[in-house]
Each structure stands twice: as C-alpha cells, then as structure tokens.
Amino acid sequence: MTEYPGTTGLILNEPLLWEKGKQGRSGFSLPRRDVAPQPLSETLAGDGPDFPQLSEVDVVRHYTRLSQWNFGVDTGMYPLGSCTMKYNPKTNERQAAQPGLARAHPMLDDDLCQGSLLLMYDLERFLVEITGMDAATLQPAAGAHGELAGMLIFYAYHKSRNAPRSKIIVPDTAHGTNPASAALCGYRPVPIKSSDQGVLTPEAVAAVMDEQTAGIMVTNPNTLGLFEENIRKIADIVHAKGGLVYGDGANMNAIMGIVHMGQIGIDVLHLNLHKTFSTPHGGGGPGAGPVCVLKHLEPFLPVPRVIKENGRYRLSEDFEYSIGRLHAFYGNVGVLVKAYSYILSMGAENLKKASQLAVLNANYIKERLKDTFHLAYDRPCMHECVFSDKLQQPYKVTTLDIVKRLMDYGFHPPTIYFPLVVPGALMIEPTETEAKEDIDLFIESLKSIAAEARDNPELLHAAPTGCRRKRLDETTAARKPILTG
Amino acid sequence: MRYLPHTPEDVDAMLKAVGADSVDDLFESIPVDCRRKHPLRLPESLSEWELNDHIDTLGADMAVSPDYRIFMGAGSYAHHIPAVVSYLLGRSEFATAYTPYQPEMSQGTLQAIFEYQTLTARLLGMKVANASQYDGASALAEAVLMAMRISRRKKQVAVSRAIHPHYRRVLETYLAPTDYEIVPLPYLPGGVTDLDPLDTMDDLAAVAVQSPNFFGCIENIETAAQRAHDKQALCIAAFSEPLAYGLLKNPGSQGADIACGEGQSMGIAPSFGGPALGMFATRMKYVRSMPGRIVGQTVDTDGRRGFVLTLATREQHIRREKATSNICTNNSLCALAAAMYMATLGKTGIRELARLNYDRCEYLKAELRDAGFTLPFEQSTFNEFVVDFGKNFEKTHSRLAADNIIAGLSLEKYYPELSGHYLLCVTEMLTKDDIDRLVSAVR
Ligand SMILES: Cc1ncc(COP(=O)(O)O)c(C=O)c1O
Numbered sequence: 001m002t003e004y005p006g007t008t009g010l011i012l013n014e015p016l017l018w019e020k021g022k023q024g025r026s027g028f029s030l031p032r033r034d035v036a037p038q039p040l041s042e043t044l045a046g047d048g049p050d051f052p053q054l055s056e057v058d059v060v061r062h063y064t065r066l067s068q069w070n071f072g073v074d075t076g077m078y079p080l081g082s083c084t085m086k087y088n089p090k091t092n093e094r095q096a097a098q099p100g101l102a103r104a105h106p107m108l109d110d111d112l113c114q115g116s117l118l119l120m121y122d123l124e125r126f127l128v129e130i131t132g133m134d135a136a137t138l139q140p141a142a143g144a145h146g147e148l149a150g151m152l153i154f155y156a157y158h159k160s161r162n163a164p165r166s167k168i169i170v171p172d173t174a175h176g177t178n179p180a181s182a183a184l185c186g187y188r189p190v191p192i193k194s195s196d197q198g199v200l201t202p203e204a205v206a207a208v209m210d211e212q213t214a215g216i217m218v219t220n221p222n223t224l225g226l227f228e229e230n231i232r233k234i235a236d237i238v239h240a241k242g243g244l245v246y247g248d249g250a251n252m253n254a255i256m257g258i259v260h261m262g263q264i265g266i267d268v269l270h271l272n273l274h275k276t277f278s279t280p281h282g283g284g285g286p287g288a289g290p291v292c293v294l295k296h297l298e299p300f301l302p303v304p305r306v307i308k309e310n311g312r313y314r315l316s317e318d319f320e321y322s323i324g325r326l327h328a329f330y331g332n333v334g335v336l337v338k339a340y341s342y343i344l345s346m347g348a349e350n351l352k353k354a355s356q357l358a359v360l361n362a363n364y365i366k367e368r369l370k371d372t373f374h375l376a377y378d379r380p381c382m383h384e385c386v387f388s389d390k391l392q393q394p395y396k397v398t399t400l401d402i403v404k405r406l407m408d409y410g411f412h413p414p415t416i417y418f419p420l421v422v423p424g425a426l427m428i429e430p431t432e433t434e435a436k437e438d439i440d441l442f443i444e445s446l447k448s449i450a451a452e453a454r455d456n457p458e459l460l461h462a463a464p465t466g467c468r469r470k471r472l473d474e475t476t477a478a479r480k481p482i483l484t485g
Numbered sequence: 486m487r488y489l490p491h492t493p494e495d496v497d498a499m500l501k502a503v504g505a506d507s508v509d510d511l512f513e514s515i516p517v518d519c520r521r522k523h524p525l526r527l528p529e530s531l532s533e534w535e536l537n538d539h540i541d542t543l544g545a546d547m548a549v550s551p552d553y554r555i556f557m558g559a560g561s562y563a564h565h566i567p568a569v570v571s572y573l574l575g576r577s578e579f580a581t582a583y584t585p586y587q588p589e590m591s592q593g594t595l596q597a598i599f600e601y602q603t604l605t606a607r608l609l610g611m612k613v614a615n616a617s618q619y620d621g622a623s624a625l626a627e628a629v630l631m632a633m634r635i636s637r638r639k640k641q642v643a644v645s646r647a648i649h650p651h652y653r654r655v656l657e658t659y660l661a662p663t664d665y666e667i668v669p670l671p672y673l674p675g676g677v678t679d680l681d682p683l684d685t686m687d688d689l690a691a692v693a694v695q696s697p698n699f700f701g702c703i704e705n706i707e708t709a710a711q712r713a714h715d716k717q718a719l720c721i722a723a724f725s726e727p728l729a730y731g732l733l734k735n736p737g738s739q740g741a742d743i744a745c746g747e748g749q750s751m752g753i754a755p756s757f758g759g760p761a762l763g764m765f766a767t768r769m770k771y772v773r774s775m776p777g778r779i780v781g782q783t784v785d786t787d788g789r790r791g792f793v794l795t796l797a798t799r800e801q802h803i804r805r806e807k808a809t810s811n812i813c814t815n816n817s818l819c820a821l822a823a824a825m826y827m828a829t830l831g832k833t834g835i836r837e838l839a840r841l842n843y844d845r846c847e848y849l850k851a852e853l854r855d856a857g858f859t860l861p862f863e864q865s866t867f868n869e870f871v872v873d874f875g876k877n878f879e880k881t882h883s884r885l886a887a888d889n890i891i892a893g894l895s896l897e898k899y900y901p902e903l904s905g906h907y908l909l910c911v912t913e914m915l916t917k918d919d920i921d922r923l924v925s926a927v928r
Contacts, residue, residue, distance in 0.1 A: 016599075017600050017603075025831065026831040027831065028567060028831070029565075029567065030834070030913075031916070034917040036844070036848075040843065040865070046738065048732065048836040049735070049835060051604060051607065053831040056569055062828070063597070066579075066596055067576040067578040067593050068593065070582050070592070070594055072577050074577035074578070075578060083583050086488075088577075091533050091537075095536065097571075098540050100541075100544025100546070100549055101540070103547075103755060105548075105549070105891075106758030106759075107559050112547065115542075115546035116757045119543055126527060141760070142619065142812070143814060144811045144814070145623070147811065148659075152658065152662065156661075175802075177811050180805060180808045180810070180811035184630075186663065226514070227519075232519065256525075259515060259519050259520060259521065260520065264518075264519045272814075278488075281581070282821075283579055283585060283591070283818060284583070284594070284817025285817045285818065323658055324661065325651060327619065327622060328758065328761070329560075329620075329651070330759065332816075334756035334759065337540075343527065344531045347529055348524055348525035351527070352524070352525065356508045359508075361499075367502055367503050380514055382514075404589070407587070412587065433490065436498070468589075469791040470787055471786050472783050473784055474793050476783055476784070477781040478796055481772065483602060484599075484614070
C-alpha cells in the first residue's frame with residue numbers, strides 16, 4: 001500500500017502569548033547601565049505597553065510549538081499556483097546574514113557601503129540580462145509594489161508627452177493586484193476576455209484600445225499557465241495607439257533563458273524575487289519586486305539609482321524625470337542578497353534548466369491527472385496547469401473539499417478559485433525542485449481523493465482531520481471580527 | 486546542480502508520459518520570434534565555498550559595528566537582537582510558508598500574526614493593527630490614502646516637515662497621479678511642528694506628524710489630534726522609532742486616528758534599509774477602510790479556537806480595482822520578528838530598554854553642551870537629536886570616519902537651512918565609553 005506523507009504528528013497545544021507568563025519575568029538581557037538616569041518630563045511619559053511577561057524558555061517553546069502547526073516548502077510539496085514555491089536554498093540565508101551586509105546602515109556615505117552597492121548594481125545587470133530588458137530598479141518591496149512602480153512610470157510617460165490617459169486594459173485572467181495597482185494611478189481598468197484557447201487575441205485588444213488608454217497589463221506566461229503567443233501583435237496594436245505594455249513577470253520561472261522579454265513588445269516588466277529567484281516567502285513576505293524597463297522608459301525609474309564610475313559605486317538622485325522614491329531606503333536589500341546568491345549559485349545553464357524542469361513537472365502532472373479532473377484548457381502548459389471540480393460536482397464535492405482532503409495526505413493545497421475565468425479552479429504549480437517520486441505521490445493522492453469523492457464524499461466534507469484544527473469558520477470571523485486579544 | 490533533483494531517467498520517463506520527444510518540445514507554443522537567440526550571459530556558477538568567499542568580501546567592504554561606532558539613526562536603528570529572535574525566526578516552517586491562505590495548515594503563522602497585531606495595538610494604544618506594510622514610508626503613504634477615502638471628498642493633507650524626508654518623498658510619489666494636495670507644515674524653533682497653518686485650510690482630510698520626529702523631538706500628538714478633529718480631519722501619527730513608546734505616551738491615548746511607521750527597531754537587522762516593517766494601526770471604526778491583511782480569531786467545526794485571514798472584502802483579490810490597497814505580499818516574517826522581540830522584552834524589559842536608550846542619549850546631549858556645542862531644538866527628544874557642529878565640521882566628520890567613528894548625519898541635504906547641523910543617535914549599542922570617545926574627538 002502506498003504510504004502518503006500525511007499523518008498526525010506529535011503536536012502540542014499552546015495558548016496565546018498573554019495567556020502565559022508571570023509578573024516580573026522578562027526574556028531580555030539588558031546591557032549594563034553605565035550612565036545615571038536622566039530627568040524625563042512627566043507630561044511626556046506614558047505607562048508603557050501591557051506586554052506579556054515571559055522568560056526566555058517561555059518564548060522559545062511558544063514559537064517552536066507554533067511553528068509546528070505550520071507547513072512550509074521545507075516540510076513538503078507546496079504546489080501553490082502562481083506562487084512558485086520552490087526550494088529556498090539555505091546558503092542564501094547565510095549570505096543575507098553576513099554581518100557586513102546585515103548590519104549595514106543605509107544612510108552612510110557611499111564610500112562606506114561599496115559591498116552592498118556592488119551587489120545591487122550587479123543584481124540589476126543580472127536581471128536585465130535574464131529578462132532581456134535594458135535597465136532595472138530593485139526598489140519595489142513586492143510584486144504589487146513593482147506594479148505600482150510600473151503604473152507610475154506609465155503615468156509619468158504619458159504626462160511627459162502632455163497626453164495623460166484614463167484607462168488601462170486588464171485581461172480577465174489577471175491577478176487582483178493588477179487592477180488595484182492601476183487604480184492607484186487613477187486608471188480605470190477595462191477588462192478583456194481571453195479566447196477559448198485561454199490566451200488574448202489581437203482582435204479583443206484592438207476592439208478596446210484607443211487614445212484614452214494608457215496601455216495594457218499582460219501576465220506572460222498567464223495565470224492559466226499558457227504563453228501569450230499573440231503578445232507581439234498585441235503590443236503592436238497598443239503601441240500604434242501610443243500606449244505602453246506592462247508585463248507581470250510573476251511567472252518568469254517558466255521561461256528563464258528561453259524567452260527574450262525585451263523583444264516581445266513589453267515596455268515595463270516586474271519580477272517576483274520571492275517566486276522565481278528562490279527567496280523564501282516568510283508566510284507572507286518580505287519579498288522583492290524589481291522592475292525592468294526598455295531604454296526609452298529608463299529616465300522614469302525610481303531614485304536613488306546605483307551608478308558605477310571608475311570602478312566605484314554611488315547612489316544618485318539626479319534623474320529629472322524619475323517617478324521619485326518608492327521605499328524609505330533602497331528596497332528589501334536582505335531579500336536581494338538571497339536572489340543574487342541564487343543567481344550566482346545557479347549560473348546561466350541551471351537557470352534555464354530550472355525553467356525546463358518546472359515546465360516538465362507541470363506538464364507531467366497535467367497529463368497524468370487530466371482523466372481524473374477536468375482540465376480547463378487541454379493544451380501544453382508552461383509552469384502550471386489549471387483543473388476544476390467539474391467532474392466531482394455530481395458527488396456534491398467542491399474544489400475546497402478536494403484541497404482540504406489533500407492536507408490529510410500531507411500536501412499543501414494548490415491555489416484555488418483563481419484565475420476567476422475557471423470556475424472552481426485548482427491551479428497547480430509544482431516548480432522544478434520537486435522530484436518525480438514526490439510528484440508521483442501527489443498525483444496518486446489526488447487520484448485517491450477523486451475516488452473518495454465518488455465513493456465516500458463525506459470524507460472530503462469532513463476534511464481536514466489530520467491538522468491541529470478542523471475547518472475554520474471564516475464567515476463568523478468576518479461578521480464578528482476579533483482582531484486583537 | 487544540487488537544487489534540481491531530476492535524473493536523466495526521470496526526465497525520460499516524464500517526457501514519455503507527456504508524449505514529448507524532448508524538453509524543447511514543451512516550449513513549442515512560444516513563437517520563434519519571442520525566443521532568445523543566445524544563451525544567458527551570467528557569471529559562471531559558484532560553489533558554496535566560492536559564494537561564501539565572495540559575499541564575505543562584499544561584507545568586508547561595509548562600515549559596520551563593532552569596527553565602527555555609528556552615531557546615526559535617521560530611520561534605521563542599531564539595536565541588540567536577542568539570539569532567541571534570530572533562531573526562532575529561522576524555523577523554516579515559518580520562513581518557507583506562503584501567505585496563510587489555507588488556515589488549517591498555517592495556524593502557526595496565523596496565531597503569531599494575531600499576536601503581533603495585538604502587541605502592536607497595545608504598543609501604539611490603538612484598537613486594531615494590520616499584519617504589516619512594506620516599511621514606514623509606504624505605511625505613511627497608505628495611511629494618507631486611507632484618510633482621503635474616509636474623508637470622501639476632501640483634497641488636502643497637511644504633512645509636517647519634521648517627518649522623515651524619505652517618507653515624505655515616498656508619499657509624494659504615491660500621490661503624484663492623484664488630485665490630492667500636500668500642504669507642508671513648517672517646524673517651530675523648538676523643533677516641533679507648527680500647526681497654525683491648519684487654521685486657514687478648508688479642505689483638510691488629514692494631518693500627519695511624526696513622533697519622535699526626524700529631529701528626535703517628541704511632538705504633541707494630542708494637540709495635533711485636537712486641531713485635526715476641529716477640522717473634521719484625521720490625525721495620522723507616524724514614527725520611525727517605536728521603542729520610544731516603551732517610555733512615552735502612545736499615539737492612541739493622545740487621540741491619533743492612525744498610527745503608522747517603521748518597526749525595524751523591533752528585532753530586525755538594518756540590512757542596508759530593508760526588509761523592515763511597516764506597522765499600521767487604527768481605531769476599530771475605521772477597520773474596513775484599512776489597507777493590508779488582517780488575521781482574526783474564529784473557531785473550527787469542533788468549536789476550538791483558531792485563526793484565519795479576515796475582512797478580505799477590502800482586498801485586491803476580491804475587490805480588484807476597488808480594493809483599499811494593492812498590497813498582497815507584505816513583510817510578514819518581519820512582523821513575526823517584531824512579535825518575538827516584543828514578547829522577549831515584555832512589559833518591564835521594554836520600559837527598561839527604552840529608558841536606557843533615553844538616558845545614554847541624554848548623556849551625550851549633556852556632554853556636547855558641556856563641550857560648547859549648541860543643540861538648537863529645546864524640545865525633549867528620544868534617541869536622536871540635532872546638534873550644530875558648525876559649517877566647517879565636514880572635515881572633522883571625514884577624519885572621524887577614517888577613525889571608524891560616524892558622527893551623525895549631515896542635515897544640509899534635507900534641510901538647507903540647517904547646514905552645519907547634524908542628527909545624532911544613541912541606542913543601547915553604544916556605551917558611555919563610546920560616547921566619551923566621540924565627544925573628546927569633536928571637542
Ligand atoms: C500573477 C501575479 N501577479 C502579481 C502578484 C503580486 O505579487 P506580490 O504578492 O509579491 O505583491 C502575484 C502574487 O501573488 C501573482 O501571482
């Protein structure tokens with residue numbers, strides 16, 4: 001019999017921080033007091049926050065137990081579509097913690113920060129090479145922040161031509177951050193539908209593109225895991241009307257070393273280093289969302305920028321057309337160190353190989369599961385494939401039930417109910433770092449769940465049963481919010 | 486490559502299952518004119534040993550403690566990070582998880598963030614906090630956007646010039662495409678914000694001050710809040726040094742409507758400015774206008790306590806262009822670091838630590854006054870203060886840097902009227918001996 005990874009482990013209960021501890025405890029080692037207390041005006045002094053009082057051991061047990069209620073890439077396969085949950089190399093953590101880099105103060109003179117500046121300068125060059133674009137900024141702190149940077153560049157570009165525009169084309173497969181970022185720049189998103197082949201058609205774009213439209217936001221490969229094969233024609237249509245093309249590069253993991261993003265008509269492109277370039281997602285961040293542009297948009301990049309002169313590096317704010325600053329300092333530099341280390345460890349050949357294997361893994365899953373689950377678009381995919389719960393509906397089993405049951409088998413669920421164009425979507429992105437054996441187990445788990453759906457749907461409705469908590473009541477959480485304790 | 490597990494046999498077997506002859510076949514949907522013609526040009530791949538050497542070389546080219554004594558804050562503070570925090574934060578169940586979309590498999594992150602929200606709310610005296618923003622600057626920008634939404638039609642926001650100049654610059658970037666007007670509030674000779682210009686503003690949505698402000702001066706948030714409320718505007722209290730609230734009156738108790746700022750002080754390494762932590766808190770009545778993720782308490786089907794992401798109808802994945810913010814990935818692991826740090830300090834620890842910071846900084850102020858320097862702003866400060874070293878100090882500053890002492894940040898670039906003035910910072914990382922060394926060097 002197949003042994004699945006899922007089991008019930010030795011999980012311990014743990015209360016909230018303030019339900020523990022005792023008056024008088026602290027877990028902090030204070031430095032020796034070497035100056036006398038100085039007077040402080042009573043009108044300024046407060047009572048101090050009512051923090052729990054815990055010893056060091058209390059704190060260590062608390063977080064160790066909490067961590068054991070969590071599942072990460074290091075625990076097992078985490079095929080969350082669109083999120084590229086690949087293995088996060090441990091050496092990258094060591095590099096980011098290097099004391100010279102980790103303790104670096106961001107406001108010192110350039111001469112005292114040459115190490116970090118070199119790293120940033122070279123990382124920009126690497127990303128420019130990998131994408132085929134012309135220049136980059138590392139400032140955005142996440143993908144959505146990169147999108148905002150991109151939309152601000154659109155805005156500044158049109159303004160510089162004295163022709164501000166009011167709309168932007170956003171396909172129905174786009175991530176929610178795309179329209180939200182566009183709206184921050186006052187652009188009204190104009191939705192367009194993808195074809196029955198799951199991609200955009202030049203006709204659909206031509207039908208809405210006009211001189212009031214700032215441009216289009218295209219995710220390529222898109223969120224159905226398909227390459228937007230008409231991208232060049234679409235870009236021509238948009239450019240002909242004076243618009244710009246934004247590329248959401250969240251799915252770059254499928255095409256490193258394969259597609260030249262600089263020559264397919266994209267003017268601005270963001271990357272998610274916390275996806276493609278292996279930096280850990282940290283349960284919600286920090287990430288990094290560098291933005292790459294073609295030459296004609298370089299003047300608009302955020303400041304400060306890193307400049308190289310006579311073998312030395314310096315920060316410059318001297319860019320008249322810049323959109324300004326997006327981050328208090330230079331972005332999530334600690335994350336950049338990890339991505340830089342990843343690129344140096346991989347080299348050109350392995351980056352390409354990573355994309356090839358990511359695509360192979362996804363196609364393998366697609367082929368082996370397509371008789372078990374309804375495949376939204378039956379054609380070769382890139383780094384992810386999208387199924388739905390259509391075949392399970394007769395048993396009154398939904399996508400949610402399926403993935404909750406998958407937890408009991410020991411896998412993190414795929415992304416669900418996204419993209420919105422596939423009702424009941426199950427979006428699976430295995431990434432290249434999953435070995436065939438693990439993928440086979442994952443496939444078998446899903447097949448077994450499909451059989452359970454038919455024979456014993458109750459198992460799915462009751463799932464998960466192996467986690468510390470059963471299904472959580474999200475409706476009540478939103479109706480009667482308890483947001484602090 | 487050690488991260489890529491496929492053997493040639495695996496690849497063959499998988500290709501066969503897929504019905505492809507080669508890996509290249511899998512990319513046939515990509516038109517030829519979209520493909521690269523040449524392989525990537527990147528440095529040859531490094532072994533782990535080579536990478537360590539390379540990064541160590543870069544690290545060696547940076548001025549950091551303990552070799553350097555850095556009397557500089559200005560939004561990035563050197564504080565002791567307990568080993569507990571680094572160690573626990575490294576647990577990969579936390580570090581290698583995604584945003585907790587599947588709560589049953591993410592109760593660790595969810596409870597920890599719920600606790601972070603609670604400790605943050607207590608620190609700032611507010612009712613509710615979100616799960617984090619990117620940094621102090623974007624937190625301020627989002628706070629202003631939120632205030633604009635709440636005010637509905639009003640177009641003006643008054644922003645103190647004593648707010649961190651970079652935060653103000655980021656705010657300008659965020660507001661550039663909008664029709665909102667930023668009205669700068671000057672600072673008074675004492676070092677705090679002049680609120681009088683508010684009197685003549687009639688379209689005011691919010692007033693933003695920072696406390697302690699960029700000069701280290703403690704603002705009177707209570708007055709700022711009153712003046713804002715008189716105009717039916719919101720009071721935004723920003724900060725870059727939250728440790729101050731271990732000792733000082735918090736923004737909530739003084740009437741602030743939104744408290745937001747940088748949490749890097751709370752157990753997060755400076756890392757050349759990021760990743761850090763945007764802290765964001767408000768009153769309960771504004772929660773549905775708040776940006777960002779929020780964790781809430783609920784129960785499972787057996788009635789046991791658990792946690793989920795909640796109030797998602799504010800967010801981009803549900804509301805798309807109508808969302809309260811575009812934020813998706815935030816700085817969650819940094820929030821976790823801050824929670825661990827606050828838990829480690831505890832109620833007495835944060836008070837004592839804040840007090841020690843205050844006392845050492847006051848000691849430096851007294852010594853500099855003794856040495857004959859002018860401290861132009863008379864308002865009380867926390868951790869940081871401005872000193873007038875005179876117009877010819879630049880040379881001395883460089884000489885000291887060559888001697889591994891960084892004597893603060895020159896303010897001229899940010900405030901041309903303050904040439905010769907420097908912003909100095911002392912935390913618990915600098916001892917009395919370090920302070921004495923600085924003073925005798927500048928004397
Ligand atoms: C396609 C796509 N675009 C944009 C984003 C936003 O990126 P981030 O979460 O880093 O802001 C994501 C990630 O969630 C994504 O999958």
